[in-house]
Structure formats: structure tokens, C-alpha cells
Amino acid sequence: MLPGIDSYASDSSYTSEPAPSTAGHPTADTESSEPSPPPMPLPPHNQRFPDPESAINAINELAQPAGYAVIKGRSKKTKSGMVKKVVLFCDRHGEYKPALSDTSRKRKTTSYASGCKFQATLRRQLLDTDTNANTNAWILTVENREHNGHEPSDASTHQVHRKREMTQQMDAIRSQLDLQIPTRHIMTATQARKPDSCLIERDIHNLRAKLNRDFLQGRTPIQALLMELPTDGKWLFRYTLDPEQHVTVLFAMYQKSLEMLKHNPWVISMDCTYKTNRYNMPLLDIVGFTCTGASIYLGWAFIVNEQEETYKIVMVYLLEMYEHLHENDRSFPSAPSTILTDKEPALINAVHAIFPSTKTIICIWHINMNLMKKALPLLRKAIAEARDNGLIEWDGFSLPSNDHRLTKEGIG
Numbered sequence: 001m002l003p004g005i006d007s008y009a010s011d012s013s014y015t016s017e018p019a020p021s022t023a024g025h026p027t028a029d030t031e032s033s034e035p036s037p038p039p040m041p042l043p044p045h046n047q048r049f050p051d052p053e054s055a056i057n058a059i060n061e062l063a064q065p066a067g068y069a070v071i072k073g074r075s076k077k078t079k080s081g082m083v084k085k086v087v088l089f090c091d092r093h094g095e096y097k098p099a100l101s102d103t104s105r106k107r108k109t110t111s112y113a114s115g116c117k118f119q120a121t122l123r124r125q126l127l128d129t130d131t132n133a134n135t136n137a138w139i140l141t142v143e144n145r146e147h148n149g150h151e152p153s154d155a156s157t158h159q160v161h162r163k164r165e166m167t168q169q170m171d172a173i174r175s176q177l178d179l180q181i182p183t184r185h186i187m188t189a190t191q192a193r194k195p196d197s198c199l200i201e202r203d204i205h206n207l208r209a210k211l212n213r214d215f216l217q218g219r220t221p222i223q224a225l226l227m228e229l230p231t232d233g234k235w236l237f238r239y240t241l242d243p244e245q246h247v248t249v250l251f252a253m254y255q256k257s258l259e260m261l262k263h264n265p266w267v268i269s270m271d272c273t274y275k276t277n278r279y280n281m282p283l284l285d286i287v288g289f290t291c292t293g294a295s296i297y298l299g300w301a302f303i304v305n306e307q308e309e310t311y312k313i314v315m316v317y318l319l320e321m322y323e324h325l326h327e328n329d330r331s332f333p334s335a336p337s338t339i340l341t342d343k344e345p346a347l348i349n350a351v352h353a354i355f356p357s358t359k360t361i362i363c364i365w366h367i368n369m370n371l372m373k374k375a376l377p378l379l380r381k382a383i384a385e386a387r388d389n390g391l392i393e394w395d396g397f398s399l400p401s402n403d404h405r406l407t408k409e410g411i412g
């Protein structure tokens with residue numbers, strides 16, 4: 001229980017004030033001589049709190065369901081520099097400023113300020129001067145009880161309440177952000193966990209941006225990547241930077257892949273995958289084959305482009321791996337005997353330049369793909385003509401409908 005709230009109802013000093021409404025709206029007043037109850041319940045007058053932060057938190061616990069929020073305003077210090085008074089405002093205080101439509105601003109801002117004059121004060125009071133520990137208390141006084149210029153509003157419109165909830169939900173949301181879960185899915189999970197959650201998508205978005213900034217610590221994403229590469233010895237990394245310090249090649253091989261290469265050094269295959277990263281760097285996959293024909297993943301390289309000079313850098317890194325294994329075991333070949341590629345002249349030339357004794361052949365899967373791509377339209381035409389001429393009677397005879405989606409199994 002937060003300090004202050006538990007004794008709110010029994011606070012005798014508050015009974016001289018009109019009874020607060022817990023519904024957040026005015027209630028019918030049977031005696032016209034008494035002033036109307038406040039539209040939003042007031043925080044506990046004359047209540048003691050151990051410090052201003054717990055006071056603000058306790059007041060906002062009460063204010064959230066009532067549709068308002070308080071924020072810390074100016075504070076006053078003693079000559080010795082000790083804070084002796086803290087003023088609290090409604091978060092709708094201040095003059096309303098219309099939204100700025102100036103296109104030079106990055107974000108359109110809307111002010112919720114409506115000139116609310118509600119004000120309360122926390123004053124430090126020394127309870128016992130004989131002891132020097134825990135002798136301070138903060139006494140709350142409501143100076144202006146009127147919330148004017150605004151109605152009670154949903155907690156999601158009060159940044160203070162969203163910030164408080166974010167503090168409580170931080171661990172759960174942070175672990176979801178670490179898993180790269182999209183914002184809308186995090187929102188759904190948060191609402192399932194806490195049906196009265198007041199968080200909005202922007203809060204999740206802002207936390208994601210803050211965590212990214214904290215992680216980067218002023219580094220560019222690529223600088224951060226290179227500094228965060230695992231150094232536990234399980235991975236072998238090599239990279240090249242251009243004069244502007246941009247990464248042109250990032251090559252990686254897992255230690256266990258190196259072990260597998262040691263036993264299966266003869267035939268490897270290379271091919272690029274696309275759309276794997278925000279920088280549109282192609283990902284060159286390096287795959288090996290066992291004596292039983294099974295494929296094994298050997299390594300990968302992000303490359304800035306598919307030019308011969310770039311492929312050569314990757315081949316030099318691969319050659320380094322072969323030379324390393326060859327130095328440790330002279331029976332290990334100093335180069336693969338065959339490298340399978342697609343029909344990519346830049347890659348084939350790079351292989352020949354760095355591994356002059358290695359044969360290159362075009363991968364059968366790519367040949368089949370190309371064959372089907374070129375031959376399918378001709379075959380379709382021939383079959384249609386044969387049908388028209390009555391040479392084929394069976395309607396079930398058909399060809400794959402989309403040659404771009406053929407799988408390896410589909411062709412083989």
C-alpha cells in the first residue's frame with residue numbers, strides 16, 4: 001500500500017472539506033447551502049508522506065481512475081540548499097497552445113494544457129529533532145481544489161500515468177522487444193496481462209527507440225555490430241572496411257563448421273540470398289557437402305555488392321581457412337577441388353583468381369531452374385497445340401504453373 005492512501009478516508013483534518021466523489025463526476029447535493037463536491041476527488045489533505053516522490057505516486061494512484069494526474073512543479077529551498085517545499089500542479093495546467101503545423105518541425109505537437117488552476121503543496125516538516133534519521137515528513141496541502149478548464153479524461157491521455165505503468169511493465173515489455181516482437185503484438189500481450197492498461201503504441205515505440213540508442217551509445221549500427229561480435233572463440237570473423245569506414249565484407253564461420261569443413265573439404269557451393277537486412281547487402285551462403293550428399297552449412301558473408309573485387313575478398317578469407325587447416329594437417333587440401341556456383345561471372349572469376357587449381361561448375365539446381373524457366377513457355381505452347389490437334393486427350397496433363405516458385409524437390 002502506498003503511503004497516504006490507506007488513511008485517506010479517516011483523515012479527520014479533511015472532514016471540514018466537502019466529501020470527495022469517487023466517481024470522478026459531481027454527485028447530487030441534497031443541501032443547497034453546502035458547496036458542490038469537487039468533480040474529481042482531491043488528494044488526502046494534510047497527509048504525511050516520507051518523500052515527494054511517494055506523495056506524487058500515491059496521489060496519482062487516486063487520480064488515475066478519477067481522470068486527472070498531478071505533476072511536480074517548482075520547488076523552494078532553504079538557505080542551506082535543502083528542499084523545503086514542492087508545488088504540485090494538475091497536468092492540464094498552463095496555457096493551451098494550438099498544434100504547430102509548421103512543416104519545419106519533425107513532429108506535430110498538441111498541447112493538452114487547458115489552464116487548470118489546481119494546485120497542492122508538499123512541505124517538509126521535521127518530526128523529531130532529537131533523532132537524525134527518518135525525521136522528515138512531507139505534509140500535503142491542497143491550495144486550489146478546482147480543476148477548471150477540463151473534464152476527467154482517460155488515463156491513456158495522461159503521460160504521467162502511462163509513464164508509471166511503463167515502469168511497472170518494463171521487464172515484460174523489454175523482454176518482448178529483445179525478441180523483436182512487433183509493437184502491435186506487444187500491445188495485445190500487455191492488454192491481455194493488464195486489461196485496464198493505459199499504454200499506447202507510441203510508448204512501446206519510444207521505449208524501443210530508447211533501448212536502441214542506449215545500445216548504440218553514439219556508435220553507428222555497423223560500428224556497434226563490429227564491436228559486439230562474439231569473442232568467445234566459437235566464431236571466426238573477418239571484415240573489410242572501405243576508406244569511409246563502411247563495411248564492404250563481413251565474413252563469418254562457426255567453429256563447428258570449420259570442424260565439418262576439415263572432414264569434407266572437397267566440394268563447396270556458394271549462392272547469394274537477398275532481403276536479409278536493412279542495408280540491402282546480399283548474403284553469400286557457403287555450403288559444403290558430405291560423402292553421403294548431405295549439405296552442411298559452412299559460413300556466410302555479407303557483401304556490399306556482387307562485383308568481382310568484393311567476391312575476391314570473401315575468397316581470400318575462405319582461402320585463409322583452408323591454409324589454417326592445411327598448416328595443422330598437411331593431408332588437408334589447400335583449396336577445394338570444386339566450387340559450385342550459379343552462373344555469376346563475377347563470382348566465378350573471383351574463384352579462379354584466388355583458387356586457380358579449383359574447378360568451378362554451375363550448380364545443377366540453377367541449371368534446372370533456368371531450363372524450366374526457358375523451356376516451360378515452349379512446352380506449354382506445344383502441349384496446347386497437341387491438345388487442339390487431338391493428339392492429347394487426357395486433360396490431367398499439366399505443367400507447373402509458376403516456374404519461379406519451383407523447389408529443388410519439385411524439379412529433381
Ligand SMILES: [Zn+2]
Pocket residue numbers: 068090091092093116117118146147148150
Ligand atoms: Zn486539472
